[in-house]
Amino acid sequence: TQLLEQSPQFLSIQEGENLTVYCNSSSVFSSLQWYRQEPGEGPVLLVTVVTGGEVKKLKRLTFQFGDARKDSSLHITAAQTGDTGLYLCAGSSYNTDKLIFGTGTRLQVFP
Amino acid sequence: GAGVSQSPSNKVTEKGKDVELRCDPISGHTALYWYRQSLGQGLEFLIYFQGNSAPDKSGLPSDRFSAERTGGSVSTLTIQRTQQEDSAVYLCASRQGLAGRATGELFFGEGSRLTVL
Numbered sequence: 001t002q003l004l005e006q007s008p009q010f011l012s013i014q015e016g017e018n019l020t021v022y023c024n025s026s027s028v029f030s031s032l033q034w035y036r037q038e039p040g041e042g043p044v045l046l047v048t049v050v051t052g053g054e055v056k057k058l059k060r061l062t063f064q065f066g067d068a069r070k071d072s073s074l075h076i077t078a079a080q081t082g083d084t085g086l087y088l089c090a091g092s093s094y095n096t097d098k099l100i101f102g103t104g105t106r107l108q109v110f111p
Numbered sequence: 112g113a114g115v116s117q118s119p120s121n122k123v124t125e126k127g128k129d130v131e132l133r134c135d136p137i138s139g140h141t142a143l144y145w146y147r148q149s150l151g152q153g154l155e156f157l158i159y160f161q162g163n164s165a166p167d168k169s170g171l172p173s174d175r176f177s178a179e180r181t182g183g184s185v186s187t188l189t190i191q192r193t194q195q196e197d198s199a200v201y202l203c204a205s206r207q208g209l210a211g212r213a214t215g216e217l218f219f220g221e222g223s224r225l226t227v228l
Contacts (some may be wrong), residue, residue, distance in 0.1 A: 004153075006153070011112075020216050030214075033214075033216075033217075035217075039151075041221055042115070042202055042220055042221055042222060043217075043219055044219075045217065047214070060134075086151060088153060090153065090154075092214070096162055096166070097159060097166070099217060100154070101146065101154035101155075102153055103153040104151075104154075
């Protein structure tokens with residue numbers, strides 16, 4: 001069974017601080033996505049990474065896919081209150097359309 | 112429609128009753144997914160469809176759960192003899208899918224919140 005473990009589970013920080021969320025698995029994934037979910041809504045895609053070692057930047061967010069394609073990280077620089085939400089990683093294996101989601105990291109950014 | 116539509120948005124039922132949850136995906140999206148989310152936790156995979164076929168039903172928690180998709184469009188998730196532990200938000204998502212190349216964005220509906228009393 002494929003599992004994606006995220007850490008930390010909860011994160012409460014003040015505006016301006018930096019943070020990193022981790023997504024780890026013992027399985028190899030062909031691609032990995034990060035989503036953000038706000039209360040009462042469905043998750044929304046932030047990024048897709050497909051190459052081992054790949055780094056993608058989206059404004060203040062930096063995403064990295066591990067060299068072995070088993071893990072990923074999301075780093076947020078100078079967090080803002082608008083970053084508050086549930087962050088979810090999701091992985092796909094080769095030759096399948098099945099997408100497995102991680103356990104989630106709930107981020108709260110205070111002014 | 113413009114987005115993924117789910118109905119009902121809220122459903123309260125008594126233990127032992129059957130419920131049907133509906134998902135209307137984005138037009139043209141061949142892949143459709145069902146997930147379950149409890150108390151704002153991560154998403155638990157239930158089943159996905161490629162067209163009308165379900166290549167992977169491994170996430171269905173028990174034989175009380177079933178799903179079908181007709182015409183490559185609307186999908187229905189049915190839960191028979193509901194139990195209290197079935198209470199959760201059921202999320203549906205769709206994407207354009209080339210089979211075996213699952214890198215496209217998943218578009219989610221707002222979910223159906225099920226409460227079993």
